[in-house]
Amino acid sequence: MTSQNPSWRVGAALLVVAALGALPLVAPSVSPDSSSGSAPAKTGRTGWHGAWAASPQAPAEPFGPNWSLRGFADQTVRQVVRVGVGGTRARIELSNRYGRTPLRITGATIARTDKGASVSPGSVRRLSFGTERSVAVPVGGTVSSDGVPFTAGALEAVTVTLYLAEPTGPATFHTIASATSYRAEGDHSVDTTGAEFRETSGSWYLLTGVEVSGGPSARRDGIVAFGDSITDGVGSGVDRNDRYPDELAERLAAAGRPRSVLNHGIGGNQLTRDKAWAGGRGVHRFALDALTEPNVGTVVVLEGINDIGADRQGAADDPTAGVSVDQLVAGHRELIRQARARGLRAIGATLTPIKGSRYDSPENEAQRDAFNQWVRASGAYDAVVDFDRALSDPADPDRLLPVYDSGDHLHPSAAGYRAMAEAIDLDVL
Incomplete structure (x- = not known):
């Protein structure tokens, strides 16, 4: 630098x-x-380290249109984040802090980022929540996925994809991402090309953390x-x-x-x-x-x-x-x-x-x-x-x-x- x-x-x-x-x-x-x-x-010693984070905010449009007020229904949201520290296992954190109803996550994946909304073939890992592929996050609550084998290095970009089959209502989000998020109609959580992700936003949605374990520290x-x-x-x-x-x-x-x-x-x-x-x-x-x-x-x-x-x-x-x-x-x-x-x-x-x-x-x-x-x-x-x-x-x-x-x-x-x-x-x- x-x-x-x-x-x-x-x-x-x-x-x-x-x-x-x-x-x-x-x-x-x-x-x-x-x-x-x-x-x-x-904050005590655990096997996990925070690798990326964003603070949740209430649905609003203080700086222009975004997807938070309407939320999602039968849509897939793909978000690219850069991890500060690497590891050999990964999990994600999702927030419904400002939701009005339980948030149903139908499917979620993590992958190595390729370019834009595309991910590297062979890198997609399905995420589970207590061994189940779907999870309901209670109103005001936060949930972490199970850890999956996933190798990432420090300062590497990873892509988290969420499929939201049921209407979410207004969605907890982070307004200013200084990053591009992508949206597709239907379930494209395991797609690698990103071709179906035709909409973009400058905010992060529902995702508030990526954690890793098995790293050097x-x-x-x-x-x-x-x-x-x-x-x-x-x-x-x-x-x-x-x-x-x-x-x-x-x-x-x-x-x-x-x-x-x-x-x-x-x-x-x-x-x-x-x-x-x-x-x-x-x-x-x-x-x-x-x-x-x-x-x-x-x-x-x-x-x-x-x-x-x-x-x-x-x-x-x-x-x-x-x-x-x-x-x-x-x-x-x-x-x-x-x-x-x-x-x-x-x-x-x-x-x-x-x-x-x-x-x-x-x-x-x-x-x-x-x-x-x-x-x-x-x-x-x-x-x-x-x-x-x-x-x-x-x-x-x-x-x-x-x-x-x-x-x-x-x-x-x-x-x-x-x-x-x-x-x-x-x-x-």
Whole structure:
């Protein structure tokens, strides 16, 4: 991976992560309390590692038409994802968190990706659920398939295909995939050519995880990247896997230390307030999304710019005005508490520049600066990564460096996401 940082910025990009002490990576057998949501304690040592993940969202069309509101009936959905770590067995996770009725999966397969909707001949593996080919996922529930022999390497693309014979109703999904999903009429779950997959979408549907076992690592060394649209990868390329968690996984693999970097960012998500279409407030969904991943040792938190910026926008679905820095800090302390209760190390990230964006105002900039100073100086997190300084323009530190700006002065470009990944000291992980 070649850096696009100007040479004089490399030192600044790497200066900001400082370990403040490691915690013992032993997961207690307690569940999160009611203030944190409810989730099974999967973060201890198991035979499985998360290889890819996406946080579920309620059916909605915040950024244009998709398939979530209508759902599926006698249709096959094919989705391509890149795994961060390899193994010799695989299983998938499906979510009906926001469904209104039980979700019937009639058939599911996993295969090695060829090109587009096509898969490599001979690589298709049928998936079962408790030895059955079909499964009903209860309302609000999640289900994992049985493991199947399936060899995949780190950073390899795999294709998951779901056949949905019965009407699903509105479907749980992930809005911004920065990837192409495919749909066909009827059952094409074992097709290899992809010729029948004539419809496409820019979201992921029902699929929230791919896990592997039998890989080179038996350690509890997975990483969760938790946050909003900047973690989600808004501004990155479609089907290019250049979000910052992707770039971090590439750095780790290039250094001979491949491990999963699981992306639990949601565009529009706030830490302290619920938004109907953006996955629920971060202090609640953290337990459901980040803390349910197996064999994770570290979480990187980048969250809060939407809490600050939503007041500027005055959106109708943000009825509570005036999130203060103290409230934002309290939310981050709650995430740290939850992470440590599960034996995870927590890395805090500073909020990136917003000058010139729709969030720009003197009041918001003052809040961003005050929060970033707390992250840097408080010692609350086990380590800090200073994304703010890594991306800022030295001539105007409140603004993204132009090469790191996707164009809206809020979301990084592909080069900006690389700079974020490079700002993380791999030894801290």
